[in-house]
Amino acid sequence: MNTNPLLKGTLQTIILKLLESKDRMYGYEITQKVKEVSEGGIMLTEGALYPALHKLEADGFLETTVEIVDGRARKYYRLTEHGGKEVTSKLKEAQAFIDQLQNLLNLKPAIK
Amino acid sequence: MKLTEQEGELLKQYLSKILKYRETYDELYDHVVTALSHKTTITSFEQSVYDIITDDFGGYDNLMKLEKASKKMAIKDTIKGFLIYFTGYFKFPKLLYTVAGIVMVYYFTLHFQLTLWTVQAICPAMICFPQLYYFVTLIKEFAFLQKRDKKGYVFKPAFKLNVIAAIGTLPVWIFLPFTYWLPPIYLSFWHSPHPVFVTSFLMTSVLYALSLMKLYRDIAISRTHIILAVDKF
Structure with a gap:
């Protein structure tokens, strides 16, 4: 189970990417989708998800609608037009970081 | 389960x-x-x-x-929303309405000499209007809570409504000290109100109040959505 700090930097990218693949999602659904796609390898814990969602909403990347499901209010998140553009930029940024990281990790140790 | x-x-x-x-x-x-x-x-x-x-x-x-x-995020978001609405009146196409408003108010104050009593009545009313507006929204909110509480849905105060309260109270806090600490300036303004000052003051107050009302409308829309859904349920 992966809940390490490495995830923090990419959490917004993960959320935006998930919402790009589906019209709208609610908080719990996002945690379950991440768990499902990563086959339980990545768990969004310690309340990191909601602050990230609220930050993306405040930045105008996400918009919300509230619906009543079984008598309780459920907040759905969806990408705004601005958020749609941000997905591409964030993905490029993440890919570039992964590539650089891979280069660094692939450095061969000096032979002594 | x-x-x-x-x-x-x-x-x-x-x-x-x-x-x-x-x-x-x-x-x-x-x-x-x-x-x-x-x-x-x-x-x-x-x-x-x-x-x-x-x-x-x-x-x-x-x-x-x-x-x-x-809460921190919602406060930031609400203030940002308010500023967007307010500054929106100084951008095209709303700028045209703002300019038309300024011209009309200026013309009115210049050609129809406002009595001191009228100015003294209008200006404090405009300062207090945002706060009064907030009190009305608070009463509406309270009535709403009373009515819906019976349906088992727990309604709590919203972050955004608290920010609206602060924005509504701000003009009173800005102008109230003038009444006590700067009486000469304050009085000279009231006794010989220049049309430019009256126009600037009234237009700023009106745009401030309109922005606040728009902000509240956004919150009320999402709340109405919940009311309708709860009623159906």
Whole structure:
């Protein structure tokens, strides 16, 4: 189970990417989708998800609608037009970081 | 795991004690109930709730931290929204209406000499209007809470409504000190109100009030959406 700090930097990218693949999602659904796609390898814990969602909403990347499901209010998140553009930029940024990281990790140790 | 009515009430009470605001309460209550409904292992209700709060949020203390962080974000978002509405009146196409308003008010104050009494009545009224508007929204909110509370839906104060209160009170706090600390300037303004000052003051007040009303309308729309849905339920 992966809940390490490495995830923090990419959490917004993960959320935006998930919402790009589906019209709208609610908080719990996002945690379950991440768990499902990563086959339980990545768990969004310690309340990191909601602050990230609220930050993306405040930045105008996400918009919300509230619906009543079984008598309780459920907040759905969806990408705004601005958020749609941000997905591409964030993905490029993440890919570039992964590539650089891979280069660094692939450095061969000096032979002594 | 399906919640019984009693368990549902217990959970509402428990989360109500921790979470003070509607935005976080609604979202986290839905999260916990949905997580409970997906639980397949049979443990006690209390243990299951404890497990969800620990696994998904890192424990009781983190729920409060989460609410604090969300509040900060909502305040920032609401102020930003207000400023967008306000500055929107100085951008095309609304700028045309603003300019037309300025010209009309200026023409009116210049050609129809306002009596001192009229100026003294209009200006404080404009200062107090945003706050009065907030009080009306508060009464509406209270009536709404009273009516809907019976349906078992827990309504809590919203972060955004608190920001509206602060924005509504701001003009009073800005102009109130003038009454006590700067009487000569204050009085000279009232005794010989120049049309430019009156126009600037009135237009700023009107645009401020309009921006506040728009901001409240945004919150009211989402609230109306909940009312209709709860009524259907």
